[in-house]
Amino acid sequence: MIDKVLLPIVITALMTGCVTQKKLVLNGDFHQLGFYNGISGSEKLSSDTLATITQKYDSTMVFDYDSYQKGYLQGLDQYCSLEHLFKLGEQGKVNWGVCEYRRHQEGLYVTKWQQGFERYGTMEPRF
Known part of the structure; x- marks a missing residue:
């Protein structure tokens, strides 16, 4: 909060x-x-x-x-919050930039990114 x-x-x-x-x-x-x-x-x-x-x-x-x-x-x-990593996934970004250290930490960081990335994969292309 x-x-x-x-x-x-x-x-x-x-x-x-x-x-x-x-x-x-x-x-x-x-x-x-x-x-x-x-x-x-x-x-x-x-x-x-x-x-x-x-x-x-x-x-x-x-x-x-x-x-x-x-x-x-x-x-x-x-x-490098959960929300930010979700947005990276949602944007289809595989490189986490300065947040890369989160990829190796325990917790929900990878899960939230994966959820965003899966959502990215189901989005219709924008023209």
Whole structure:
């Protein structure tokens, strides 16, 4: 339930520009930066890339890659939800992208994707 409430709020904040990469870096909020990257389904930034971004905004700032990674994983776990994997299957997608790690976890992730994929197979072609 919380995921369904939190996700639209985060997406709205990102779309309205309230939260920017620059603002998060300048505030030293690398956990939140990672969270936003994860929940948007983006690839995780490498340590070198995060260092470059940090230096771009503040050459004296020391980035916290561990905090970024923890935030990224929390966001990614919300992005790679059962509903998202069902939609991937429903769209006929075999590659799960950043959610590929879910394929090897126990639980309903593969089942939900399979249900979506089966639904995709029964849909009439759209012209």
